[in-house]
Amino acid sequence: MALKITHECINCDVCEPVCPNHAISQGVEIYEIDPDLCTECVGHFDKPQCQLICPVSCIPLDPEHEETPAQLLDKYRRLIRL
Amino acid sequence: MSASAKSSSTYISLDSLLKSGRAQSEPSSSGCSSSGGSGKSSCGSAAGPDDMPAHIWEKVKNHPCYSEEAHHHYARMHVAVAPACNIQCNYCNRKYDCSNESRPGVVSQKLTPEQAVKKVLAVASAIPQMTVLGIAGPGDALANPAKTFKTFQLLQEQAPDIKLCLSTNGLALPEMVDEIAKYNVDHVTITINMIDPEVGERIYPWIFYQHKRWTGRDAAKILTERQLEGLEKLSAKGILTKINSVLIPGVNDEHLLEVNRAVKARGAFLHNIMPLISEAEHGTYFGLNGQRGPSAQELKAVQDACAGGANLMRHCRQCRADAVGLLGEDRSDEFTLDKIEQMEVVYDLDKRREYQQSVERERQAQHAAKLEAVAAAPADEDIKLLLAVATQGQGRVNQHFGHATEFQIYEVSGREAVFVGHRRVDLYCQGGYGEDEQLPSIVNAINDCHAVLVAKIGACPRDELLAAGIEPVDAYAHEFIEKAALSWFADYRARIARGEISHQPRGDARIRQGAYTAAA
Numbered sequence: 357m358a359l360k361i362t363h364e365c366i367n368c369d370v371c372e373p374v375c376p377n378h379a380i381s382q383g384v385e386i387y388e389i390d391p392d393l394c395t396e397c398v399g400h401f402d403k404p405q406c407q408l409i410c411p412v413s414c415i416p417l418d419p420e421h422e423e424t425p426a427q428l429l430d431k432y433r434r435l436i437r438l
Numbered sequence: 439m440s441a442s443a444k445s446s447s448t449y450i451s452l453d454s455l456l457k458s459g460r461a462q463s464e465p466s467s468s469g470c471s472s473s474g475g476s477g478k479s480s481c482g483s484a485a486g487p488d489d490m491p492a493h494i495w496e497k498v499k500n501h502p503c504y505s506e507e508a509h510h511h512y513a514r515m516h517v518a519v520a521p522a523c524n525i526q527c528n529y530c531n532r533k534y535d536c537s538n539e540s541r542p543g544v545v546s547q548k549l550t551p552e553q554a555v556k557k558v559l560a561v562a563s564a565i566p567q568m569t570v571l572g573i574a575g576p577g578d579a580l581a582n583p584a585k586t587f588k589t590f591q592l593l594q595e596q597a598p599d600i601k602l603c604l605s606t607n608g609l610a611l612p613e614m615v616d617e618i619a620k621y622n623v624d625h626v627t628i629t630i631n632m633i634d635p636e637v638g639e640r641i642y643p644w645i646f647y648q649h650k651r652w653t654g655r656d657a658a659k660i661l662t663e664r665q666l667e668g669l670e671k672l673s674a675k676g677i678l679t680k681i682n683s684v685l686i687p688g689v690n691d692e693h694l695l696e697v698n699r700a701v702k703a704r705g706a707f708l709h710n711i712m713p714l715i716s717e718a719e720h721g722t723y724f725g726l727n728g729q730r731g732p733s734a735q736e737l738k739a740v741q742d743a744c745a746g747g748a749n750l751m752r753h754c755r756q757c758r759a760d761a762v763g764l765l766g767e768d769r770s771d772e773f774t775l776d777k778i779e780q781m782e783v784v785y786d787l788d789k790r791r792e793y794q795q796s797v798e799r800e801r802q803a804q805h806a807a808k809l810e811a812v813a814a815a816p817a818d819e820d821i822k823l824l825l826a827v828a829t830q831g832q833g834r835v836n837q838h839f840g841h842a843t844e845f846q847i848y849e850v851s852g853r854e855a856v857f858v859g860h861r862r863v864d865l866y867c868q869g870g871y872g873e874d875e876q877l878p879s880i881v882n883a884i885n886d887c888h889a890v891l892v893a894k895i896g897a898c899p900r901d902e903l904l905a906a907g908i909e910p911v912d913a914y915a916h917e918f919i920e921k922a923a924l925s926w927f928a929d930y931r932a933r934i935a936r937g938e939i940s941h942q943p944r945g946d947a948r949i950r951q952g953a954y955t956a957a958a
Contacts, residue, residue: 366532367548368577370522373584374646401649408651411523411532 358391358421359404364414371406371415377435380406391421398425399432494707497624497678500569500794501601502765504625504680504708506753506857507805509765510833511797514570515561517554518547518760519585523577524609525645525661528723529684529714532577547760547775548576551588555596559785560778561762562597565769566793568762572603574627576760579604580614590621599787601625605682609645609661611668619675626672627680627710628665632690633700635659640689643723666704673705680708680751685740686724687714687732698744709744710751713737713949734847734886734947738858752859753846764831766844766860804833804918811921812854821931821941822851825923826861826890826908835914835922839895840866845884848923852931855923861947866899881906886947888930891922907944 358379361371365386372380372387377400379393389406396417397404407415423431490498502509523532549557562568571593573579579586590602603625604618611628618626632638638658645657652660672679681701683694690697698709714731716724723729732740741750753765763769826845828837847859861883864876877899884890889909893916903910914922933939 364533366521368521368523368532369548369582369585370524370577373522374649403651405649408649409524409646411526 358394358418358423359389359396359406359415360391360418360421361387361389362414362416364412366412366414368411370409370411374405374409376400376405377432389415389418391418392431393435394421395428395432395435398428399436494678497601498707501603501625502570503572503603503627503751504678506751507801507833509753510804510829510831511567511801512570513565513568513762513764514572515558515568515762516572516574516760517549517557517589518576519549519551519554519589520573520575520579520582521548521577522581523575523607524581524647525578525607525657526643527607528641528643528729529686529716529725531721531723531725533721549775551585551592553775554589555592556783557773557775557778558593558600559597560781560783561773562600562790563781563783563785564772565763566790567764567797568600569794570601570603570625571597572605572625574605578607578610580606580610583610583614583617587617587621590623594621597785599790603627605629606668607661608665608668609647610664612664612671615668615671615675615677618672619677623677625678625680627682628669629682629684630662630665630669630697630701631684631686632658632693633662633666633697634693635662637690637693638662641684641686666700669701669704669706678707679705680710681706682710682712684714685711685732685737687730687736689729691732691736691740694740695743708749708751711737711741711744731949734859734861734883734949736946737949741858752857767830800832804920807918808920811918811924814924820852822849823927823941824848824858824887824944825850825855825926826884826887827919827923828890828892829919833918833920834916835891835919836893836916839890839892839899839910842866842892845887845890846919847884847887848919850923850927852927855920855927861949877902881908882948884908884947886944888944889926891919891926907942 361380363386367382367386369387372382375394376397377393377395379390380387381390382388404415407413498504498508500508500512502512502514558571573586573589586604593600593602602621602623604623605627606629608628608630631641635655635658638661639654642657642661644651644653645661646652647657647660647664669679669681681697683690683697685691685694694711701709714724714729716722716729716731718725741752744750760770761768762773825848827835827848828839828842829835829846830837830841842863844860844862846857847861848855849858850856863880863883866876866880880899881903885906885908887908889911890903891911891914894912895903895910900910911926914925917925930939934941
């Protein structure tokens with residue numbers, strides 16, 4: 357699954373620079389994750405970096421973008437070829 | 439890591455600090471004496487040009503946070519360009535953001551570097567005594583290096599006379615020291631609450647470091663090592679450092695003496711021991727779990743015990759990451775983004791210098807009055823007590839009791855009057871009428887003081903203060919504080935000698951918590 361940012365977000369900017377896939381950007385109100393770019397850090401790190409650093413724990417898995425570990429790894433490989 | 443906690447024969451409890459033999463008169467049954475402690479004139483941020491090398495005095499003399507004397511005259515501002523943070527502290531809650539609240543880590547409007555520069559220029563035009571720009575969050579300045587250093591770069595180009603400083607938790611500091619030096623940042627504040635991971639694990643639930651979230655003692659060990667390494671590197675570069683420590687009773691109170699020694703050994707210029715702010719309504723871990731902050735006398739006891747170590751700062755107001763103005767006031771409402779858009783900003787360096795020269799003349803007059811008063815004072819020192827002072831700056835007793843949102847606290851003996859702290863209070867007078875329900879909270883805040891020096895005071899609060907045993911004094915209106923304090927003290931001694939009054943010890947006082955609602 358990709359991750360998503362909920363409305364608990366306080367716009368603290370901390371997640372954007374730690375994302376290895378550049379999947380996070382400032383949206384109209386809060387930060388947003390592009391599900392096409394998020395691999396839950398598969399391929400880069402053991403755990404999703406944004407979840408680890410978020411001070412208000414507002415980045416859960418996105419049930420609308422379910423993916424298996426194999427699919428995430430595929431996505432990672434696709435992305436690094438770009 | 440060189441600074442592991444050492445066991446020490448001077449390791450003493452907060453209780454024993456409070457009851458230590460420093461007290462000149464015996465504590466009352468409440469356990470605390472107003473005359474306890476030794477506010478040393480050599481201590482800390484009260485130091486003047488004779489106490490340090492000229493090049494360091496040049497750096498601190500106009501910095502309200504680094505020089506207690508300067509804070510009566512010069513203003514600072516913070517710009518909130520750094521919201522991100524790389525650690526979690528149990529006294530911080532990043533969700534809460536109410537403009538009515540004044541505490542670190544809280545901010546109403548985050549700024550881009552370009553907006554920040556515009557705001558600085560607008561404030562500098564309107565407040566010529568604003569000499570210092572700090573980046574203090576609301577997260578960690580060095581967890582947002584791009585925005586922090588971009589702001590410094592732009593300011594160096596457009597307002598070269600403004601001193602730059604930043605504050606950090608220290609985790610990212612060691613690799614940033616060269617960059618800090620590059621932008622002529624000459625003051626850095628590091629928050630160091632412990633040097634012992636066993637203490638640290640009770641303050642920091644986690645840190646984010648090298649792509650991992652660390653918890654418990656591992657987190658605290660990494661943090662303390664990084665903080666002390668960063669401090670050493672800053673000292674080696676000649677960058678002045680201030681160490682902020684949050685006093686958390688039962689967690690790090692007596693441990694702060696070890697912190698004081700450790701940071702002094704690594705070249706820290708100032709040590710600022712601040713009270714924990716922890717109301718349940720702030721939603722912090724400490725606030726929600728009943729961890730209390732220290733009383734005024736507990737804070738003073740730890741500060742006094744550290745007074746021989748690194749220089750101590752006692753005038754910190756724990757201000758917000760977007761504060762504007764003299765310490766103790768906050769004019770940030772006047773400089774919101776939409777308001778500065780409409781301001782005509784003229785950055786007139788000559789006008790600023792001219793104004794600052796007039797401040798300098800006033801300041802020298804204050805210094806001369808202090809020396810004169812001290813020289814005239816008798817040398818005996820058998821009584822030492824605390825005075826509260828209502829002031830709106832310039833080092834004078836120049837505020838109406840009912841208009842005070844804080845009182846400055848001076849420790850007075852026959853020989854000297856030394857600034858030892860400040861107490862925030864609710865505004866007594868609103869719309870021209872005294873608010874009687876506010877008075878007990880003001881009495882609580884200065885309950886360890888024998889008298890309160892004011893420019894003026896109404897009949898009602900005067901009677902109630904007298905009933906509480908605090909003498910309201912308006913005889914020294916508009917005089918310089920030290921001179922007024924010593925004059926009052928001489929009169930107090932004379933009244934004792936004539937048998938009109940007897941000297942009684944005072945109790946403890948409460949440190950004001952919660953919202954800073956007293957917008958004057």
